[in-house]
Amino acid sequence: MDILPNAPCAHCKFISPHNGENKWGRISIPYNRVDQYPNFPALEVSARKGCAFCGLLRHALQDKYSDEKIAEAESDFHPEIRAKWPTSGWNGLVTVDRAVFSTEEDWTERDRSQATDQSLGGVHTLSLGVWPYPPRRNVSSPESNLTWVWFAVYADSDVGPADNSQHPRLIVTSKESGEYVALSHCWGSLIAFDSGQHARTLKINLKDMLGGIPLNMLPQNFQDAVLIVRKLQLRFLWIDALCIIQDDPADWAREAARMNDVYGSAYLTIAATSAISSTDGFLKRSQETTISIPYYKDVRADPAGLLFLAYMRTGGDQGSWFSNIETARWNTRGWTFQERFLSKRVLHFTERKLFWECRATDASEGNEPPRDPRYRTSWLKHEGQDESGLSLEQTAGASESHFDAWYSIVSRYSARDLSRETDVLPALSGLAHAFRGAHDMGKCTDNNDYLAGIWRDDLLRGLLWNSHDSSRASRYSQYIAPTWSWASIKGQVHFPSGGLGIKSTPTFVNASFEPKADDHLGAIVAAKLTLLAKVRRLCEVVEKAYSSWYPWHLRFEGRHIANGAFDVNSEGGRNTVWAMECMLQKHWDYRDHPTMLLLHRSGTTPDTYERVGVARMEEQWLGFFNDCEPREIALV
Structure with a gap:
């Protein structure tokens, strides 16, 4: 720990808290000064004369407000340091709030940093003492x-x-x-x-x-x-x-x-x-400069110890x-x-x-309060949930909820980087095994409950993923997954929410796939999905510019019938695509919105298609597939 020698100036000599002045958990210290933004020349001169706190204060102010515009009439800063003896907490150590520099009288307290030699010492003395060993096999x-x-x-x-x-x-x-x-x-x-x-x-x-x-x-x-x-x-x-x-x-x-x-x-x-x-x-350690100030238990007593102050950046x-x-x-x-x-x-x-x-x-280590549960990272949570979070056990009986959790996992994971593109499915298989075990979904004797990153029990919603940014998304240079799987493209994906009600139309017939190894939840060599579904040909695709989620007009016989999103932008230039009716999804307006997969013919094999995108119709086109008879098709 790099602790600067401190020769406090006339302003800073009062920054030595006395416990005898503790009133209602607060010790007021008479510190007030005015300086000029943005260079703070008075603080700079004082720091050069040996006042380490002035130097620390100047560094913190310039770092915190270097990019912010501060009105001249409100440029006075009112730092306030608070020493606290917490009545509750997991370590009971004295804490010191980070100095607050505000142009407003009514400022909001931010996070805290520990004020002990141990907390700012070398990692070998600190790393194992911050949290006492929890009782093994019974941590909490x-x-x-x-x-x-x-x-x-x-x-x-x-x-x-x-x-x-x-x-x-x-x-x-x-x-x-x-x-x-x-x-x-x-x-x-x-x-x-x-x-x-x-x-x-x-x-x-x-x-x-x-x-x-x-x-x-x-x-x-x-x-x-x-x-x-x-x-x-x-x-x-x-x-x-x-x-x-x-x-x-x-x-x-x-x-x-x-x-x-x-x-x-x-x-x-x-x-x-x-x-x-x-x-x-x-x-x-990338340690911020630290200074020490004496701490007194009683006004008339000798110093009881030292408090250590360091400026700590925060991230929003x-x-x-x-x-x-x-x-x-x-x-x-x-x-x-x-x-x-x-x-x-x-x-x-x-x-x-x-x-x-x-x-x-x-x-x-900084003795910060626990994070707001909304920000606590857990793969058991899904986007838009309440603050309590979801556990695997809590969602085991609510199929839509626990699949929402899985879709959140995939959405977040798909934004990650991999050195080897062949790791896309293997690097998620551990979570898939945990998810399968928690929801007792491994009952399929043919190992077809998990299909290239999609759960068969929620297959149709799993098929309706779309690219977060199709202009940046791309196909892999080698076979990773079938086109109907989110794992077939390089880029982040999203899934439709459960909405207020879903009515699926295609029927699952069977799935066949060849795993690369014994793990059926890992890498695959080939996969095919067979459905009984209604498929209809569309004749014209026209790009539009005002929607980022569904940027393509889809036309049939000259009429606009739907907006679509291609998985990869380069696949949207063909004049002919096929639409497969997938489900009716009821949203906040309580209206049924037909959703469909966009397909291209795959080779010369009859009724074999590759997925290229997803589309959504307005309610007035509910009958678009009425004249079509369901037929058995293969997606590869």
Whole structure:
């Protein structure tokens, strides 16, 4: 911690709180000054003379308001520092509010930062003391009824004893019982990642990995994770790059299918949130300048200790959770999506501080209040839900609600980045396994309950996804999924809400697909969906400009009948498309809106089509398909 020497000026010498002046939980400190925006010359002069608080105040003001226009008549700032002794909370430490700099007399209190030497110290003294060890297997009441899943570990890393007397080693089967920690991280560039021979487990180095791995031969993220696990007095650490033989397709496929077990059963998941590659490490701190001020328990007594102040940036209304975690590169990667949400407990290491997430609550090293439940990230929630959130158990009897939760999962996941496009379905299979188990949807003996990212029990709504931005969306360079699956395009997708009522028209006949490996919820080689449906040819497609969701006019015999959205813009230039009646959806206006899939003929096989988009008709065209007889068609 870089603590500047502080020679307080005449203004700042009063910033030494006395508990004896505590009235109604407040200690008022006489501090008031006026300076000129935007350079604050008086604060600058004072800081040069040795007043560290003036320097900190000037830095905070310039950082906070550098891009904001402040009216000259209201340019006085009224900083106020508050020392608090919380009557409740999870650690009972004294906290100090971040200084508030406002042009208004009526200002709103923001988030808080811890005011102890421990909270701003080196990560090795801090990381394991912020949250006392929760009682194992009984962390909090919301988790007490969870079933702990113990499984045969195909490959784990034994980090060795805490005294560093043994090198970490890879163990192929874990007969030793013990809790383990999982690591969630960004790999980064594979070239940089493979700079050392122990960065990944391969067939050629498997024997060496089993014998022992010198700690300094591991990428920095792995070294840091080993240190944390040893500090936790645990022995086992699961890291994907080490615990999966990376050039063995069978081992990779088998382990990729087990992510629900791996992260769901881990005692703790360490998230290397601040690192953008495995070589970065995540224990380094980007520490703001810190100053110390004396703290008195009594007016006439000697100082009882020091309070430490540091300016802490915030990221909008969601505070530093958003700026430190949600916008991190780690949170943009495809695999980390399910790693985060399958885990019972996640400890985030960010550039500035630690964050804790579990299924009961969240907390931060800065002693911030828990986030508003609306902003608490959980894959069990779906867009537009109430603040209480959805749990898998709560939605098990409400099919529309729990499928809404799945569509939210897919929508958020589809915005993530993957280094290998073939990972689109495997990187979500862990969540699919968890979802299937929670809703008892694995009863199909033919493994056809999950069709390339879509659940058969809500098939038609699952087919009606649309591109968030078709101008940027594209098809993959190789086969990833059938055209009717959201996984067939590169880009974020959205799904229709349940609305106020849905009436489906096509009938499911059968589905056939060929998985790439044993995991039917992972990668596939081919898939076909057979439906009994009404299909009608449209003759003219004309682009329009005033709707971002359905930017194409669809015409039949010269009349405009619907607005459509193509999955990829380049597929919208054909004059002839086919429309398949899909469902009638009742919306807020209580009117039935026919929705349909847009199709192109696939090759020369009769009644075989590829999906190219989705369209919505107005109520007056309800009878458009009345003259059509349902026929069996295949979607590929």
